[in-house]
Amino acid sequence: ETHILVRGDSAYAREEIFYFCENQPLVDYVIAMGTNGVIKLRADDVIEKAKHEYEKKLAPITELMDSLFQKKEDLEEVKKLVPISTWHRSIRYKTEKSWSCQRRVVTKVCYGSDGLKMRHVVTSLPASKIPPSKLYTKKYCPRGEMENRIKEQQLDLLADRTSTQTFQSNQLRLWIHSWAYVLINAFRQHCLKKTSLAKATVGRIRLNLLKLGARIKITCRRIIIAIASACPYQDILSIANKRIKTIPNTG
Structure with a gap:
């Protein structure tokens, strides 16, 4: 009964992946997608709101700085200190040819000193279950931390060593590295x-x-097992040894 959430960048925004996830029980997805004129047009009102909110926050600072400084570059630097205005919009969207049906697209609109920035994600999670802002921050943004863990496994456990001739043997290698990561992570968590x-x-x-x-x-x-008396981590080793003995043997 495990719920699986698939996260990915815009390279995975493909009909085949959407269709597969939608037809699997307890599987949802939150995947980035590129912008286009249609989505941007449907977010026009949110863009205007973000722009108006940012300019409203900027106005009193601009008036103050105009009275204190004459150099334009000083004012431009101060603009960067004004918090970015962020708004979200959820729409139903379907591409002209590549998508088989309408899907939920959440747009994040940011307006700041660098102007307008937009990000989009397509998801199978309904609006009734999670609002746009939480979907982006709570469901999609953790993708960065997820990729850090993948990078940790690749760099620290050499999980990217898939140099054998067959797919099956490379898959087995990846499984073994994954088991090692799970074991060390459990050791870190419990000991x-x-x-x-x-x-x-x-x-x-x-x-x-x-x-x-x-x-x-x-x-x-x-x-x-005898280690050197000068080992700088002997206290931690002693603690870990005591704790690992308390873990029940489920074998």
């Missing part, structure tokens, strides 16, 4: 909380805690 490594990246955890020189002694009853 490193309230330590200096509680928010450390996977790469730092590997470097500081896992890639240590140690002496290993195996007896018939136990395995003894």
Whole structure:
């Protein structure tokens, strides 16, 4: 019963992806799309509202600065300090040929010192479930954090090593790297909380805690791992060792 939300940039704004997600149970999508004249025209009133709101905030500052400074460039610098006006609009939209049906498009309109900026996302989430502003900030914007986690897996665990000759073997490699990431993330979450490594990246955890020189002694009853007394992370290792023993074995 897991709900899956597919996020993506405008390269994924394709009918095939929309259609697939719409025909899967418990799957929704929020995907960026490029602007066009039709969408911009339908957002005209919101653009005017954002522009009017920004100019209203700018007017008293402009009057004050005009009385204090004569250089135009000083005024331009001050304009950048005025908060950007942001508005959202939700519409039903269908392309002329490529889309099979109307879909919900949310437009984010920003007006500031650099003029007008617009962003659009197409989504399967209905307006009755989530309003335009929350959809953009709560559902689409976390895509950046998601991509940071993908980058962490690629750089710190070398998950982009897909150099074998077949698709299946490359897929298996990616799965193994993904399992490793899940394990290290669970280790960070359960064993490193309230330590200096509680928010450390996977790469730092590997470097500081896992890639240590140690002496290993195996007896018939136990395995003894001895690390150097000068190890700077021995306190954290001790805490992690105690906590990992309390995790129930679900195997």
